[in-house]
Amino acid sequence: MNVKVKKGDLSSAVESASKSINARSTMPILQSILLKAKESTLHVIGTNLELTIETKIDAEIEEEGCVCIDAKLLSDLTKKFSGDDVFIESDGTSITIRNLLSEFKIVGQLAEEFPELPRLTNGNKFSVNQGIFNKAIQKVLYCFSKDEFRPVFTGIYFEINNGKLTLVSTDGYRLSRTTVDIDGENEISFIVPGKSLLEVNKILKGDKIEIVVYANHVEFRILNTTIMTRLIEGQYLNYKNVIPNISQNIQVKIKKNDFMRALERTLIFNNKNNYVILKNYNNKVHLSSQSAIGKINEELLCESTGEIEIEIAFNAKYILEVLNAIDEEEVIFKFIDNKNPIIIETDDFFNMTLPIVIKENISNAA
Amino acid sequence: MNVKVKKGDLSSAVESASKSINARSTMPILQSILLKAKESTLHVIGTNLELTIETKIDAEIEEEGCVCIDAKLLSDLTKKFSGDDVFIESDGTSITIRNLLSEFKIVGQLAEEFPELPRLTNGNKFSVNQGIFNKAIQKVLYCFSKDEFRPVFTGIYFEINNGKLTLVSTDGYRLSRTTVDIDGENEISFIVPGKSLLEVNKILKGDKIEIVVYANHVEFRILNTTIMTRLIEGQYLNYKNVIPNISQNIQVKIKKNDFMRALERTLIFNNKNNYVILKNYNNKVHLSSQSAIGKINEELLCESTGEIEIEIAFNAKYILEVLNAIDEEEVIFKFIDNKNPIIIETDDFFNMTLPIVIKENISNAA
Numbered sequence: 001m002n003v004k005v006k007k008g009d010l011s012s013a014v015e016s017a018s019k020s021i022n023a024r025s026t027m028p029i030l031q032s033i034l035l036k037a038k039e040s041t042l043h044v045i046g047t048n049l050e051l052t053i054e055t056k057i058d059a060e061i062e063e064e065g066c067v068c069i070d071a072k073l074l075s076d077l078t079k080k081f082s083g084d085d086v087f088i089e090s091d092g093t094s095i096t097i098r099n100l101l102s103e104f105k106i107v108g109q110l111a112e113e114f115p116e117l118p119r120l121t122n123g124n125k126f127s128v129n130q131g132i133f134n135k136a137i138q139k140v141l142y143c144f145s146k147d148e149f150r151p152v153f154t155g156i157y158f159e160i161n162n163g164k165l166t167l168v169s170t171d172g173y174r175l176s177r178t179t180v181d182i183d184g185e186n187e188i189s190f191i192v193p194g195k196s197l198l199e200v201n202k203i204l205k206g207d208k209i210e211i212v213v214y215a216n217h218v219e220f221r222i223l224n225t226t227i228m229t230r231l232i233e234g235q236y237l238n239y240k241n242v243i244p245n246i247s248q249n250i251q252v253k254i255k256k257n258d259f260m261r262a263l264e265r266t267l268i269f270n271n272k273n274n275y276v277i278l279k280n281y282n283n284k285v286h287l288s289s290q291s292a293i294g295k296i297n298e299e300l301l302c303e304s305t306g307e308i309e310i311e312i313a314f315n316a317k318y319i320l321e322v323l324n325a326i327d328e329e330e331v332i333f334k335f336i337d338n339k340n341p342i343i344i345e346t347d348d349f350f351n352m353t354l355p356i357v358i359k360e361n362i363s364n365a366a
Numbered sequence: 367m368n369v370k371v372k373k374g375d376l377s378s379a380v381e382s383a384s385k386s387i388n389a390r391s392t393m394p395i396l397q398s399i400l401l402k403a404k405e406s407t408l409h410v411i412g413t414n415l416e417l418t419i420e421t422k423i424d425a426e427i428e429e430e431g432c433v434c435i436d437a438k439l440l441s442d443l444t445k446k447f448s449g450d451d452v453f454i455e456s457d458g459t460s461i462t463i464r465n466l467l468s469e470f471k472i473v474g475q476l477a478e479e480f481p482e483l484p485r486l487t488n489g490n491k492f493s494v495n496q497g498i499f500n501k502a503i504q505k506v507l508y509c510f511s512k513d514e515f516r517p518v519f520t521g522i523y524f525e526i527n528n529g530k531l532t533l534v535s536t537d538g539y540r541l542s543r544t545t546v547d548i549d550g551e552n553e554i555s556f557i558v559p560g561k562s563l564l565e566v567n568k569i570l571k572g573d574k575i576e577i578v579v580y581a582n583h584v585e586f587r588i589l590n591t592t593i594m595t596r597l598i599e600g601q602y603l604n605y606k607n608v609i610p611n612i613s614q615n616i617q618v619k620i621k622k623n624d625f626m627r628a629l630e631r632t633l634i635f636n637n638k639n640n641y642v643i644l645k646n647y648n649n650k651v652h653l654s655s656q657s658a659i660g661k662i663n664e665e666l667l668c669e670s671t672g673e674i675e676i677e678i679a680f681n682a683k684y685i686l687e688v689l690n691a692i693d694e695e696e697v698i699f700k701f702i703d704n705k706n707p708i709i710i711e712t713d714d715f716f717n718m719t720l721p722i723v724i725k726e727n728i729s730n731a732a
Contacts, residue, residue: 106660294472
């Protein structure tokens with residue numbers, strides 16, 4: 001292989017491919033990037049077997065060919081290059097990379113050792129505005145489960161229906177749901193690994209993202225980059241059935257930023273469950289938290305409707321993650337009682353978070 | 367104690383005091399900050415026994431008194447406060463801190479448990495422009511020894527003479543020296559722990575720094591903050607005697623930034639000693655480095671004078687640290703041969719760095 005590419009193209013392609021690479025993998029080939037020079041394109045590919053990221057860049061190709069290079073090394077090199085053009089030559093294992101007056105001779109691995117990529121056929125395609133998709137996945141990405149014993153909950157549920165995409169995630173303690181408009185008419189649902197979607201989120205660029213769903217995989221196509229991930233098999237939770245009836249509820253409307261800053265202060269003592277007790281009366285919200293080293297009390301003005309008193313304990317980090325994901329300046333909390341979920345709802349978003357059961361002594365001490 | 371202070375004053379005083387605190391200390395009192403309210407001043411003091419940092423801030427004092435508070439907790443609190451005024455009340459152990467609608471009740475420690483600060487008398491005072499002092503200590507701070515078996519080299523040598531302050535540091539492999547003008551006429555020399563000076567460097571602010579030298583301590587006074595550190599006892603190296611005769615030398619003048627970028631690239635392979643071989647001929651500098659995974663060659667234009675060929679190996683990180691500390695766009699390297707130190711010299715600065723002995727096989731392979 002003998003190719004010439006632009007430094008900027010190579011550098012950003014390597015950066016994208018690196019996002020699929022697990023530096024702690026015990027298989028050296030999985031720490032490598034596959035470079036494949038064919039026709040007028042250099043394919044830059046990384047994979048961790050679940051997630052594969054491929055970027056195609058324009059190249060002047062003297063000789064076609066493939067080789068694998070350690071991803072970290074290639075990333076360090078391209079970041080520190082100073083000239084515009086990068087020349088890569090390889091006989092399949094040894095590689096020479098030149099840039100301006102720098103020359104690097106390194107040992108690579110044979111392209112044959114790189115995992116074979118699945119051949120995907122018969123995909124269902126739809127597309128969505130990239131900015132909108134980005135905001136939508138941020139609204140659900142913090143609450144998928146990290147517990148591999150319940151695999152479906154380690155994914156984000158995608159449900160397409162009537163030109164709308166609904167995204168749902170839950171870890172058993174909380175559930176988030178959001179809906180966005182898409183271009184595409186299929187009715188289809190599937191579960192995307194949360195970890196893969198985190199990487200998609202980092203690579204998002206351009207105006208539009210194309211999503212193609214196959215039997216066991218999904219592709220996210222963004223400009224010249226394709227991110228492919230396996231789907232999670234299994235039946236997702238019927239989320240509509242778990243949402244409580246909130247017709248008879250208590251509503252508290254409060255300035256989001258003030259509430260977030262107060263919550264952050266309650267976390268300073270770092271108590272074990274991050275639990276905070278919220279009391280609401282006289283159009284004021286009182287937050288309290290304590291640990292062995294002290295107590296914190298916070299007071300905030302709010303507008304309350306419904307039955308006006310509630311005392312409920314919750315994980316402050318969970319609520320902070322929800323508030324971080326939404327744009328509204330004022331937020332409405334809905335409560336039923338101190339045993340039912342706390343609900344935060346906006347036009348296109350719904351979250352419910354289970355409270356922490358307050359023991360009598362905790363409640364009195366706070 | 368019952369005081370009212372401005373949040374910004376308290377926050378920056380706590381930040382300064384925290385720089386003297388070793389979070390891994392096994393004595394809880396050394397992880398605390400002493401607050402001392404007296405007359406119209408709140409003294410905010412941290413210490414690790416070697417280094418003590420005290421800031422005096424204006425306070426409205428209802429009741430004088432002292433208390434110790436965990437430094438990390440107080441720092442987290444003051445950073446996250448939202449109102450301007452902070453009220454601190456304490457009976458000596460339990461503490462209430464109020465700010466706007468937030469109230470914190472925390473457990474403190476008795477001020478009596480805080481280490482007693484030395485009483486310093488008969489100091490020699492001189493002063494120096496803060497910006498100049500800052501630049502000067504950056505020119506020597508990277509090369510004091512971390513090896514506690516040679517205590518004097520873990521410090522920076524201060525030598526005052528004829529209205530000038532000379533700073534010297536060495537770790538046995540390299541030596542840096544710089545000189546600045548000061549206000550003050552004393553002739554005195556002393557050794558300041560490098561670690562303490564690193565903290566002084568972080569706190570530097572204002573126009574002027576006053577330095578007061580006592581028998582066993584030195585104070586750096588910056589606006590309302592006083593940084594006090596023990597001096598290191600012992601005789602420093604007679605640095606003038608170790609500087610080689612460089613009348614018969616090879617000089618290489620080169621663009622500093624290009625050279626630094628090239629050196630950084632040679633470090634990508636992360637070979638054990640960071641060693642790089644420099645060859646100089648035909649007004650070109652060639653840098654090379656290698657490890658088990660590959661080789662790097664770099665070529666740069668330069669202006670050479672003297673005997674024009676040299677081949678010398680050195681620790682690239684050492685030379686990068688020197689180049690990082692100086693402002694010049696072009697830098698002149700002086701070489702005698704491949705066994706004598708590499709010398710980098712500017713108007714007010716001198717550095718010499720020992721080369722690495724090149725084994726025959728290393729030299730041939732590169």
